[in-house]
Amino acid sequence: MSFVLTLTRRAIVGAKGAPSKRPRIEGRVARREQRAAYLFLSPWIFGLVCFTAGPVITSVILSLTNYSIAFPTQWVGLQNYWTMVHDPIFWQSLKVTLTYVLMSVPLYLVAGLGVSLLLNMKRRGVNLFRTVVFLPYVISGVAVAIMWSSLLDPNFGGVNWLLRHLGVANPPLWLESPTWALPAVVLIGLWAVGGGAIIYLAGLQNIPEQLYEAAAIDGAGTWQRFRYVTFPMLTPTLLFVLLTSLVSAFQVFDVVFVLAGGPQGTAGSALNFYLLNMWTQGFGNGRLGYASGLAWILVVISGLVIAVIFRTGGRWVYYEHEG
Amino acid sequence: MNLKAITQGDSGTAPVAELAPEVAVQPRRLVRRGLAIAGSIGWYLGLLLVCAFILLPVSWMLTAALKPDLAPVYTIPPQWFPTHDWHWDNFYRVMVNPLFPFLRYMLNTLFVVFANILGILISCSLVAYPFARMRFRGREPLFYVIIITMLIPWQALVVPQFFFFYHIGWYGTYLPLIIPSFGGNAFFIFLIRQYMRSIPKELDEAARVDGLSYFQIYWRILLPLCVPVLTVCAVFTFIWNWNNLLGPLLYLSNNSQYTVAIGLASLYQGTITKTNMLMAGNLLSMIPPAIVFLVIQKRLIGGIATLGLKG
Numbered sequence: 001m002s003f004v005l006t007l008t009r010r011a012i013v014g015a016k017g018a019p020s021k022r023p024r025i026e027g028r029v030a031r032r033e034q035r036a037a038y039l040f041l042s043p044w045i046f047g048l049v050c051f052t053a054g055p056v057i058t059s060v061i062l063s064l065t066n067y068s069i070a071f072p073t074q075w076v077g078l079q080n081y082w083t084m085v086h087d088p089i090f091w092q093s094l095k096v097t098l099t100y101v102l103m104s105v106p107l108y109l110v111a112g113l114g115v116s117l118l119l120n121m122k123r124r125g126v127n128l129f130r131t132v133v134f135l136p137y138v139i140s141g142v143a144v145a146i147m148w149s150s151l152l153d154p155n156f157g158g159v160n161w162l163l164r165h166l167g168v169a170n171p172p173l174w175l176e177s178p179t180w181a182l183p184a185v186v187l188i189g190l191w192a193v194g195g196g197a198i199i200y201l202a203g204l205q206n207i208p209e210q211l212y213e214a215a216a217i218d219g220a221g222t223w224q225r226f227r228y229v230t231f232p233m234l235t236p237t238l239l240f241v242l243l244t245s246l247v248s249a250f251q252v253f254d255v256v257f258v259l260a261g262g263p264q265g266t267a268g269s270a271l272n273f274y275l276l277n278m279w280t281q282g283f284g285n286g287r288l289g290y291a292s293g294l295a296w297i298l299v300v301i302s303g304l305v306i307a308v309i310f311r312t313g314g315r316w317v318y319y320e321h322e323g
Numbered sequence: 324m325n326l327k328a329i330t331q332g333d334s335g336t337a338p339v340a341e342l343a344p345e346v347a348v349q350p351r352r353l354v355r356r357g358l359a360i361a362g363s364i365g366w367y368l369g370l371l372l373v374c375a376f377i378l379l380p381v382s383w384m385l386t387a388a389l390k391p392d393l394a395p396v397y398t399i400p401p402q403w404f405p406t407h408d409w410h411w412d413n414f415y416r417v418m419v420n421p422l423f424p425f426l427r428y429m430l431n432t433l434f435v436v437f438a439n440i441l442g443i444l445i446s447c448s449l450v451a452y453p454f455a456r457m458r459f460r461g462r463e464p465l466f467y468v469i470i471i472t473m474l475i476p477w478q479a480l481v482v483p484q485f486f487f488f489y490h491i492g493w494y495g496t497y498l499p500l501i502i503p504s505f506g507g508n509a510f511f512i513f514l515i516r517q518y519m520r521s522i523p524k525e526l527d528e529a530a531r532v533d534g535l536s537y538f539q540i541y542w543r544i545l546l547p548l549c550v551p552v553l554t555v556c557a558v559f560t561f562i563w564n565w566n567n568l569l570g571p572l573l574y575l576s577n578n579s580q581y582t583v584a585i586g587l588a589s590l591y592q593g594t595i596t597k598t599n600m601l602m603a604g605n606l607l608s609m610i611p612p613a614i615v616f617l618v619i620q621k622r623l624i625g626g627i628a629t630l631g632l633k634g
Contacts, residue, residue, distance in 0.1 A: 030458065036537040037459035043446040044469070047506015052472050055483035062482060069489065118369050129370045131620060132377055137627070138612040140566030142584045146591050146605045147384050150598065158383045191377065195627070202628030251476060254568045254584075261592045275478055283573070288482050295478040302476070 063292035080293035093277035101249040104186045112196030120204045136192040141254030148188045181270040203237030232318040239313045250302040388603035417603040428586040436564045442504030447511040455519035473509040499574045511556040518552035555626040583608045
């Protein structure tokens with residue numbers, strides 16, 4: 001979501017750079033240009049109506065009905081939302097997702113920053129390291145989940161083998177334990193932390209070298225250079241990564257869908273993420289109207305969280321051009 | 324450790340090495356040199372640990388895939404490397420397995436992927452062109468609409484899209500997975516439009532004077548120059564669709580239609596699965612996106628950095 005805000009800002013700045021006179025559409029040539037333009041736009045207009053704007057409106061309407069494939073649809077008003085509030089499974093799934101957000105987002109934020117600081121140094125072999133760290137970004141959630149389910153097997157998996165060798169007598173049961181299933185998902189997500197590191201690295205490389213030189217002349221040490229140059233210059237990137245991480249943490253689906261339905265997913269409700277519950281209600285139980293309502297509640301919750309962060313971001317984010 | 328490594332590294336080593344011997348023996352410089360070496364070692368150690376965390380799981384999967392059927396894949400204590408019996412034929416067997424026709428899944432996925440790439444390249448470049456080059460009423464508001472559509476989260480679209488495709492009879496076909504790409508994608512339209520704006524305008528003005536139509540300018544002049552950005556779009560489309568679970572999960576009902584992602588998920592969730600086969604299939608599923616990534620790494624990373632598309 002945040003990238004959109006960046007894009008909007010960029011688009012506005014870009015528009016200011018270009019001659020900003022409103023295009024005056026006059027004359028036959030201009031009218032022909034306009035007609036041609038809309039012809040070029042037609043695939044997108046078709047897509048907008050059928051696959052984006054249309055569905056959004058339909059979704060709101062569906063959430064006010066008891067739509068399911070098997071039964072005739074009836075208008076039920078706010079009934080779906082009323083049911084939700086009284087459904088313990090809804091609250092449970094919300095709790096799981098929020099816990100996951102609180103556990104994973106700070107961890108990924110810090111780990112991604114640490115890794116990208118390492119990858120930002122020009123040393124022999126850094127390109128090879130970058131390739132390895134970024135590679136998990138392209139691997140599917142399904143493949144990652146299956147790989148880790150084998151590693152996290154409590155008795156035969158590689159992780160507990162390692163833990164036993166490190167002297168942990170009773171390593172956790174991971175996906176089979178209600179307590180450890182969620183941390184296991186956090187650990188699995190950590191494997192692909194390179195996705196965030198890519199964005200950090202781009203931010204790091206945009207910091208002008210002169211700032212470090214000036215700091216060095218002023219006698220700034222390692223920590224001071226990080227504290228007073230790198231960190232402030234990186235705060236816009238941090239906000240950006242924070243917002244995208246939040247969005248993806250709220251929307252976790254693939255990995256938990258695979259794990260919760262698998263042979264090890266005995267932890268049950270511990271992995272019942274919000275969207276997994278939405279999936280089960282909508283496509284498992286056939287309550288598609290109810291599922292639409294669930295979707296909108298998540299949109300509102302994540303939208304609120306993001307708006308709060310975006311508003312308070314001004315306090316700690318440093319934009320160079322503002323001085 | 325990390326921070327020390329960062330700042331000591333670049334600035335520290337080179338000047339010290341060039342110093343005259345009598346200066347170099349000064350204790351402060353020795354300390355500094357020592358710190359630089361420590362920083363270097365710390366840096367390598369840190370990154371090797373990170374890489375081990377990423378690569379060891381993959382190697383675990385490889386060894387699990389190579390183990391024989393009868394011997395349990397999991398033994399106590401776990402055997403990381405199979406000491407004998409390397410069953411490379413597992414990879415072949417998983418491809419032609421009748422219960423789990425992995426090769427079929429691969430071909431199905433490739434079909435969906437390439438249809439999507441075609442759709443994305445055609446629609447997004449067509450739509451980007453007027454936004455980059457032409458004057459028409461409603462250009463600015465429509466561009467904001469494009470940006471706003473990027474804000475719509477997928478979960479709000481899942482049910483109504485299913486509703487729509489189900490009622491027009493596309494359930495159980497590949498059409499719901501393919502046709503939307505012909506309606507354009509906001510990210511890619513934006514990316515291509517930005518790229519087109521960087522192409523000198525004189526080029527198409529000259530072509531206009533020569534009497535080329537708008538479509539000819541788009542087709543013959545701008546499109547060939549846009550190959551770099553179109554490659555980025557194609558690669559993202561490849562990776563996203565190769566990995567897409569939700570679409571196939573919603574719309575494909577028949578095992579012979581399955582794509583790799585849903586095939587693997589259902590194999591994993593099945594009860595009679597042999598772990599070596601599962602891991603062999605899983606490893607195979609990772610290879611195409613990994614190859615694409617390795618081939619076009621630089622541009623892909625550039626694209627992620629610009630758009631902030633985080634997994």
